[in-house]
Structure formats: structure tokens, C-alpha cells
Amino acid sequence: PQSIYLKDYCQPEYWISQTELTFDLQDDATVVTAVLTLEANSAGAQSGVLELHGQQLELLGLTLDGDVLGTGRYTVTDETLSITGLAQQHFLTIVTRIYPATNTALEGLYRSGGMYCTQCEAEGFRRITYYLDRPDVMSVFTTHIIADGSRYPVMLSNGNCTADEMLADGRRKVTWLDPHRKPAYLFALVAGDLLNKEDRFTTMSGRDVTLKIFVEPQNIDKTDYALDALKRSMRWDEEVYGREYDLDIFMIVAVDDFNMGAMENKGLNIFNSSCVLANPATATDAAYQRIEAIVAHEYFHNWSGNRVTCRDWFQLSLKEGFTVFRDASFSADMHSATVKRIEDAKMVRTVQFAEDGGPMAHPVQPDSFIEIANFYTVTIYEKGAEVVGMIHKILGAEGFRKGSDLYFDRHDGQAVTIHDFVAAMEDANGVDLTLFKLWYKQAGTPVVSAAVDYREDEQALYLTLRQQCPDTPGQIGKQPMWIPVQLGLIAADGQDLPVQVAPALNTAGMETWTSASQVLHFTEAEQTFVFSGLAQPPVLSLFRDFSAPVKVEFQQSPQELLFRLQHDSDGFNRWDAGQRLMLDWIDQARLDEFELPEDARQVMVQLLTDETLDPAMVSYLLTLPSEAYIAEFSDPVDPHAIHLGRKRVRLAMAMALNEQFAACYQRLVSHAEYQPEPQQMAARTLKNLALSYWSVASDAGIRQALAQFGSTDNMTDQMAALVALINSGDDELAQQSLDAFYQQWQNDSLVVNQWLSVQSGSADLGTLSRIQQLLEHEAFDWRNPNKIRSVIGAFANQALCHFHAVDGSGYELLADAIIRLNATNPQIASRLLTPLTKWRRLIPELSEQMKAQLERVAAQPDLSRDVYEVVSKSLA
Numbered sequence: 001p002q003s004i005y006l007k008d009y010c011q012p013e014y015w016i017s018q019t020e021l022t023f024d025l026q027d028d029a030t031v032v033t034a035v036l037t038l039e040a041n042s043a044g045a046q047s048g049v050l051e052l053h054g055q056q057l058e059l060l061g062l063t064l065d066g067d068v069l070g071t072g073r074y075t076v077t078d079e080t081l082s083i084t085g086l087a088q089q090h091f092l093t094i095v096t097r098i099y100p101a102t103n104t105a106l107e108g109l110y111r112s113g114g115m116y117c118t119q120c121e122a123e124g125f126r127r128i129t130y131y132l133d134r135p136d137v138m139s140v141f142t143t144h145i146i147a148d149g150s151r152y153p154v155m156l157s158n159g160n161c162t163a164d165e166m167l168a169d170g171r172r173k174v175t176w177l178d179p180h181r182k183p184a185y186l187f188a189l190v191a192g193d194l195l196n197k198e199d200r201f202t203t204m205s206g207r208d209v210t211l212k213i214f215v216e217p218q219n220i221d222k223t224d225y226a227l228d229a230l231k232r233s234m235r236w237d238e239e240v241y242g243r244e245y246d247l248d249i250f251m252i253v254a255v256d257d258f259n260m261g262a263m264e265n266k267g268l269n270i271f272n273s274s275c276v277l278a279n280p281a282t283a284t285d286a287a288y289q290r291i292e293a294i295v296a297h298e299y300f301h302n303w304s305g306n307r308v309t310c311r312d313w314f315q316l317s318l319k320e321g322f323t324v325f326r327d328a329s330f331s332a333d334m335h336s337a338t339v340k341r342i343e344d345a346k347m348v349r350t351v352q353f354a355e356d357g358g359p360m361a362h363p364v365q366p367d368s369f370i371e372i373a374n375f376y377t378v379t380i381y382e383k384g385a386e387v388v389g390m391i392h393k394i395l396g397a398e399g400f401r402k403g404s405d406l407y408f409d410r411h412d413g414q415a416v417t418i419h420d421f422v423a424a425m426e427d428a429n430g431v432d433l434t435l436f437k438l439w440y441k442q443a444g445t446p447v448v449s450a451a452v453d454y455r456e457d458e459q460a461l462y463l464t465l466r467q468q469c470p471d472t473p474g475q476i477g478k479q480p481m482w483i484p485v486q487l488g489l490i491a492a493d494g495q496d497l498p499v500q501v502a503p504a505l506n507t508a509g510m511e512t513w514t515s516a517s518q519v520l521h522f523t524e525a526e527q528t529f530v531f532s533g534l535a536q537p538p539v540l541s542l543f544r545d546f547s548a549p550v551k552v553e554f555q556q557s558p559q560e561l562l563f564r565l566q567h568d569s570d571g572f573n574r575w576d577a578g579q580r581l582m583l584d585w586i587d588q589a590r591l592d593e594f595e596l597p598e599d600a601r602q603v604m605v606q607l608l609t610d611e612t613l614d615p616a617m618v619s620y621l622l623t624l625p626s627e628a629y630i631a632e633f634s635d636p637v638d639p640h641a642i643h644l645g646r647k648r649v650r651l652a653m654a655m656a657l658n659e660q661f662a663a664c665y666q667r668l669v670s671h672a673e674y675q676p677e678p679q680q681m682a683a684r685t686l687k688n689l690a691l692s693y694w695s696v697a698s699d700a701g702i703r704q705a706l707a708q709f710g711s712t713d714n715m716t717d718q719m720a721a722l723v724a725l726i727n728s729g730d731d732e733l734a735q736q737s738l739d740a741f742y743q744q745w746q747n748d749s750l751v752v753n754q755w756l757s758v759q760s761g762s763a764d765l766g767t768l769s770r771i772q773q774l775l776e777h778e779a780f781d782w783r784n785p786n787k788i789r790s791v792i793g794a795f796a797n798q799a800l801c802h803f804h805a806v807d808g809s810g811y812e813l814l815a816d817a818i819i820r821l822n823a824t825n826p827q828i829a830s831r832l833l834t835p836l837t838k839w840r841r842l843i844p845e846l847s848e849q850m851k852a853q854l855e856r857v858a859a860q861p862d863l864s865r866d867v868y869e870v871v872s873k874s875l876a
């Protein structure tokens with residue numbers, strides 16, 4: 001397999017102004033007729049050759065302007081169809097046959113359950129017909145679907161339905177026209193026996209939009225929340241970004257077999273059913289929040305992605321980073337902004353930093369790839385969103401809005417680059433972001449170290465910051481970046497002090513300013529800032545609000561950390577201080593029994609009893625870092641030591657605060673009817689955290705978990721109780737509870753997925769033999785990505801003490817699954833490789849075993865591009 005390079009980008013020789021597609025859905029196969037209106041691109045080459053993409057297609061017919069093309073005029077390979085001798089304008093008709101029922105890769109047109117659906121991003125459209133399957137080729141699509149109307153009463157595509165007729169042979173033909181030019185990756189088709197829930201939305205200019213969610217009949221009672229979230233998203237995008245919806249109808253379809261979360265096809269979003277369906281009995285609060293975020297994300301793509309799209313796939317973060325930033329701001333507005341920030345930072349630190357420090361590290365704007373499907377990464381999405389967030393911090397909310405307005409205005413209907421996005425931000429604000437743009441070009445996580453020197457005679461604090469970004473594959477010797485450092489100075493009474501600061505060196509362009517919490521622009525390898533007017537040494541709070549995706553090396557004593565956990569006015573940094581303390585404790589507890597220090601215990605008691613605090617926030621403050629998070633702060637990584645240390649600290653906290661957790665639980669028990677709304681969710685989060693600690697330390701807690709398990713009306717409480725019972729240490733009780741749960745929910749596949757993952761990802765139960773049993777279970781299905789993630793994904797990413805079994809059996813099981821899936825669903829196979837890419841960071845005895853499994857995968861014949869790229873880069 002070959003690499004593709006950003007530097008090789010050039011415009012296509014032809015544009016396709018109109019695309020007319022006819023899908024004849026037959027039992028054994030689908031025949032697709034594509035009529036393309038070709039127009040020579042005056043800025044492209046002029047060789048008269050058109051090279052179309054195509055994969056796994058049977059070519060049945062080819063005509064040019066009505067005449068059958070002679071065999072001398074075209075060549076077909078596994079991946080292309082080339083036609084020679086073309087002039088300025090043509091109508092090209094291509095007839096192909098495809099096999100949706102045997103399409104297990106879930107790319108292009110495939111069957112999920114009894115329905116047909118599509119997934120075309122990034123390069124799936126080429127599995128439907130021969131086409132210029134690249135995002136800078138934008139076309140007006142007309143789609144005809146012909147099928148047996150009794151078996152497929154619902155037939156959908158993008159845009160508006162313009163005709164619905166009965167053909168002479170009794171089959172039905174439905175026509176959809178999408179007036180908005182779009183790249184092929186936004187094309188969608190759905191056909192099935194579906195029900196829908198309908199609603200309406202009136203846009204800011206008074207237009208009436210029909211909203212519909214289509215589901216399989218058994219799921220019709222699970223659509224309300226997504227519809228509601230959709231309306232909130234539409235309103236929010238009008239209010240915060242001035243963006244209005246542009247078609248008369250907006251549709252969402254839920255499908256069970258889907259490689260990722262959801263897809264923003266124009267006017268016809270297709271969702272993994274797990275990311276859209278919910279009712280109180282079957283979905284947890286976390287699932288509700290995920291649904292809200294993903295519905296918003298896909299909806300926001302209508303502007304950031306669809307109206308303004310990407311020139312090429314190296315620009316993927318243009319739409320993904322920006323849209324993640326937009327959905328994060330939306331979620332922050334709907335719930336607690338601090339909690340949202342904490343969740344995002346946890347994700348960046350745990351998953352993105354790991355990627356950025358491993359063999360797959362790549363810039364937010366990559367310069368090459370082998371398989372684009374491998375680049376839907378946390379770097380493109382989450383780091384990309386952090387980079388947009390830093391622009392927001394630098395420009396302020398108003399300046400950022402000016403920039404986004406200009407961006408949408410200037411580029412509406414175009415396929416553009418990350419450079420164009422930044423240029424709009426610059427032009428709207430008269431700023432120069434040249435230096436800042438390194439964030440898009442340099443891979444790796446910068447490490448910022450901070451040293452302070454308080455000078456009593458000057459009543460000043462000198463802060464020296466140094467930055468260094470490690471080498472990453474293909475990139476050595478990085479430049480210093482523009483890092484926004486939001487900080488505060490805290491007095492002994494816990495109050496923020498006014499910040500009066502001036503750079504000690506390099507004063508060019510920097511003024512002295514005063515405020516309680518400010519953003520320093522740290523742009524050189526080393527810079528010293530002087531804070532004046534300080535009669536006492538303050539406690540420094542650095543990188544408030546996680547103001548940059550960097551690693552921070554700054555020594556603070558346990559007393560200072562505890563002080564900040566109590567007093568920092570920045571909620572994110574309160575959490576961060578607590579996590580740092582806990583990381584230290586876990587480190588100590590690897591070697592010896594651990595007891596919670598008394599001063600920390602007192603602070604935690606205060607947190608648990610202060611009813612004025614946001615319960616969700618308290619819950620985060622008292623949650624230990626996950627094993628994966630701890631691993632990112634360890635070198636080398638010893639998963640078993642991490643597990644032991646964390647377990648000891650957890651027990652120590654549970655014992656020392658047993659009474660308070662019990663009381664907190666009792667205080668938060670509510671008899672109100674379940675609602676998926678922020679206040680109730682926050683209370684349940686803390687209540688169930690209290691239950692988890694309470695049940696670790698005492699039988700009374702376990703009894704309470706059992707009671708909650710059997711008596712609740714909602715999945716949040718039931719699942720929390722089940723987890724507590726699984727962690728009780730009583731294997732019989734754990735198994736009984738799991739059996740009862742399966743008995744209750746075996747007919748609801750989304751709940752069964754939760755049942756699979758809660759045991760597969762459990763440190764207590766997720767043993768190799770259990771995983772092997774679950775892979776044989778009636779509920780498991782190798783064709784369904786959700787099932788694979790629920791068992792194998794949960795095992796390899798969460799049950800770390802079993803996955804890292806010293807005999808290497810966990811790695812072997814994962815490698816077996818990857819080899820199997822390589823043949824059927826390469827994207828999922830490749831995703832599952834992620835845990836194995838970290839082999840270099842492990843302690844030697846594990847590292848060797850893991851590497852051996854990677855080598856075994858690498859040695860397989862017929863590796864897909866997806867798997868080949870990750871395996872070969874990991875071993876390089």
C-alpha cells in the first residue's frame with residue numbers, strides 16, 4: 001500500500017455538475033445507474049482523461065453522450081475506471097451491480113437488519129458507482145429508488161422528495177432532489193420498513209421545517225429525547241452562530257450495524273442506534289448526554305462540513321475539530337460548563353496524549369496517510385477542537401464570532417482548507433496567527449515546565465515557563481508554539497489576587513495588564529513573567545480551564561494541591577489539583593498499604609456535606625483517575641502496579657469516608673419521576689458515586705445496591721447498582737445479578753450491549769475465559785460493531801489487569817479478533833489495534849509479548865490497507 005501526500009494535491013480535470021442516480025434494489029443485488037454531467041475544469045490538467053474511483057463494482061454498462069463506449073476507450077482496474085479522449089462537456093452513464101447483503105465492511109450501500117443504508121464518508125461512495133470520490137467535487141444529486149413498496153415502505157435520500165410513483169411491474173419508485181451541491185461523501189440512501197416520529201421547527205427567519213426520526217418499529221418509544229435535542233441544537237446554532245437550517249425536512253435514521261457514531265449526510269443523518277435511541281428504562285444518563293452531544297454534532301455539520309466542506313481529507317479537522325468545538329460549547333451551555341471541560345480534558349489526556357506520544361502520532365493537519373479511515377482520530381477531532389478552542393481564547397467570544405461569520409460568508413458552497421478557516425479568523429480580527437498555525441502542523445504534545453521564584457524585596461513572583469515538544473514519527477526538532485496560559489494567583493484566604501503581570505524579557509507587543517485570571521501568551525522556548533504587587537507568596541493556578549492541550553510539569557506540595565482542591569476559583573483546576581494528589585497517592589500505594597491523610601479526609605468530608613455545591617462537580621472531584629489516565633502519567637507503564645495502587649487508594653477512601661458516603665447517598669435518593677434533565681442527572685451522578693464507595697467498604701452499601709438494582713425504574717440507577725454488585729468481590733452475587741439483568745433485558749439489544757460491556761470491561765470479572773464465553777454467547781454477533789466494541793473493545797481498553805495478563809493471552813485474544821475482522825470489517829479491525837500500538841511504553845516483560853502479537857498480525861497475508869498502516873507504523 002502507498003502513502004498519499006498533502007503536497008501532491010491538485011484539482012481534478014473534470015467537475016461533475018449533476019449526478020443522477022437510480023438504485024434498483026433487487027433481492028440478490030442492487031443495480032445502480034449513474035448519469036454524470038461532466039464539465040472540464042479550466043484550472044485542471046487538459047489531457048482529456050478522466051480517472052474515476054471505484055471498488056468492488058461490477059461494471060454492466062458505459063455510455064458517453066448516449067453511445068456505448070468501445071473497449072478501447074476505457075480501462076478498469078480494482079480501484080479505477082479511466083476514460084480517454086474526452087472533450088469539454090459530456091453526459092456519462094455508468095451501470096454497476098453491487099451486493100449490499102454481503103457487504104460486511106459497512107461502507108457504501110449495505111444491509112443492516114432488514115433495511116438498506118449507506119455510509120459514504122470518507123471513500124465509501126466508490127463502492128456504489130464509479131465517481132470522482134473526493135470532497136472538492138461537488139454536485140447536485142437526484143436520486144431515484146426503485147423497490148418492492150410493501151417490503152420497503154420507507155425510501156429516503158438527501159433533500160426533498162419530488163416524486164412517488166407506482167411502476168408498471170408493481171414496484172415503487174421514489175425520487176429525491178437535493179438542491180445543495182455536495183461532495184459524494186454526504187450522499188445517503190435508506191430503504192426499509194420503518195416507523196417515524198415527527199416534529200416541527202420554525203427557523204429564525206420563520207421557515208417551517210419538518211423533523212423526522214426513523215426507527216425499526218420496536219424502537220418507536222425511544223425517539224423523544226433525540227428529537228428534543230435536535231430542536232435545542234437548531235435553536236442554539238441560530239443564537240450562538242447565527243446559522244439557520246436550509247431544507248424543508250431534516251431526517252435522522254437509526255441503524256444497528258454502524259462502524260462509528262453517526263453521519264451528517266445532507267438532510268438525512270444516519271445514526272448508530274446506540275447514539276440516538278433512549279428511554280428512561282433502557283438508557284443511562286451518560287447515554288442521554290452522549291445522544292444529545294452527537295445529535296448536536298451531526299446537526300452542526302450542516303454548516304461546518306456541509307455548506308462549507310473540505311478541499312481534501314488532509315483538511316478533515318477543518319470540519320471535525322470545529323464541529324467538536326461547537327458541540328462541546330453546546331453541551332457546556334446545556335449542562336455544567338466545568339464538568340464538560342473536565343470530561344474533555346480527561347479524554348484528551350487519556351486517549352489523545354497517548355496517540356500523540358505513540359507510533360500513529362500525526363498533526364491535526366496530517367501530511368500523509370495510507371488509509372484515510374485511520375485518520376478519524378482523537379487528534380483530528382479532540383485536539384483539533386482544542387486548537388479551535390485556543391483561537392477562541394485568543395480572540396474572545398466576540399472576535400471568534402466575527403471570524404466564524406466571515407468564514408461561513410466567504411466560503412459558503414465551497415470546499416476549503418484549514419488555512420482558509422484561520423485566515424477568516426485573522427481577517428475578521430486584524431490579528432496574525434502565523435505562529436499559532438504550528439498547532440496544525442506539528443504533532444506531539446508540548447511539555448511545559450514551570451518554575452517560580454518569589455522575591456520578597458520586590459514583592460514579586462517570577463514565573464519561568466519552558467516548552468518542549470518531543471519528536472514524533474517523521475518530525476524531529478519542533479519549533480516553540482503559541483501556548484495560551486490562563487492562570488490565577490490565589491491568596492492565603494483562598495481568594496484570587498489581582499494579576500499584574502509583565503514579561504521580564506522580550507517585551508515586544510506585550511502590555512502589562514491586571515485581572516483576576518488572565519491569559520499569558522507563551523510563544524518562545526523559554527519566557528519569564530513577573531507578577532508584581534504581591535506582599536505574600538501566592539499559590540499559583542496554572543492552565544485554568546485546561547487552556548492548552550499540553551503536559552504540565554510544575555511541582556506543588558500536597559498542601560498546595562489540597563488548598564487548590566478546596567479554594568481554586570477555577571472549577572477545572574480544582575479537579576486537576578485533586579487528580580494530581582490522587583496520582584501521588586496511587587504512586588505510593590503501589591508499594592505499600594495506604595491510608596487517607598487526615599487533612600485530605602477533612603476536605604473530602606466538606607465536599608460531601610456541602611449542599612450548595614453542584615453534585616456533578618463533587619462527584620468528579622471525588623472520582624479517582626482511571627487506570628488508563630494513570631498510565632499516561634507513568635513511565636514505563638506497569639498495569640498491574642497501577643491496578644493495585646488504585647485499588648488500595650479506593651478502599652482507603654471508601655473506609656475513611658464510609659459514613660459520609662452513606663449519608664450522601666441517603667440525602668440524594670429521590671422519589672421524583674425520572675427525567676433526563678441536568679439537575680436530576682447531576683444528583684444521580686453523585687448519589688451513584690457515593691453508592692460505589694459505600695458498597696466497597698461495607699455490607700450495608702452492598703445491601704443498598706441490591707435494593708436499588710431491584711427497585712428502580714431507570715437504567716442509570718440500575719446500571720450503577722449492577723456495577724456496584726459486580727465490584728462487591730462476591731462472585732456469586734455478581735453472577736446472579738448479571739443473570740437477572742440478562743433475563744430482564746435479553747430482547748433489547750442496546751441494553752444487552754451494556755450488559756456485555758459491563759462485564760467485559762470489569763477488573764473483577766473481565767477474565768479471558770469470560771471473554772471467550774461471551775464471544776460464543778447468543779447475544780454476540782461478529783457482524784455488529786457495537787457488539788464487538790462491547791466485548792473486545794471493553795476488555796482491551798478497560799479490563800486492563802486481564803488484558804495485560806503476564807502470559808500474553810489477552811494480547812493473543814485481541815490479535816485473533818483483529819485477524820478475523822481484517823477480512824470482514826477492516827475499519828473495526830484497525831480500531832481494535834489501538835491498545836497494541838502502545839507496546840513500547842510497557843514494562844519489558846509485557847512489551848515483548850505485545851510486540852510479538854503485532855508481528856503475528858503483520859505476518860498475515862491479505863492485510864487490508866487499514867490494518868496494514870497501523871501495524872506497520874507501530875512496528876517501524
Ligand code: B3K
Pocket residue numbers: 121122260262263264297298301320373376
Ligand atoms: N463525519 C462522520 C465520521 C465518518 C467516519 C468515516 N470513517 C461522523 C462525524 O464526525 O460526525
Ligand code: ZN
Pocket residue numbers: 297301319320323
Ligand atoms: Zn463530525
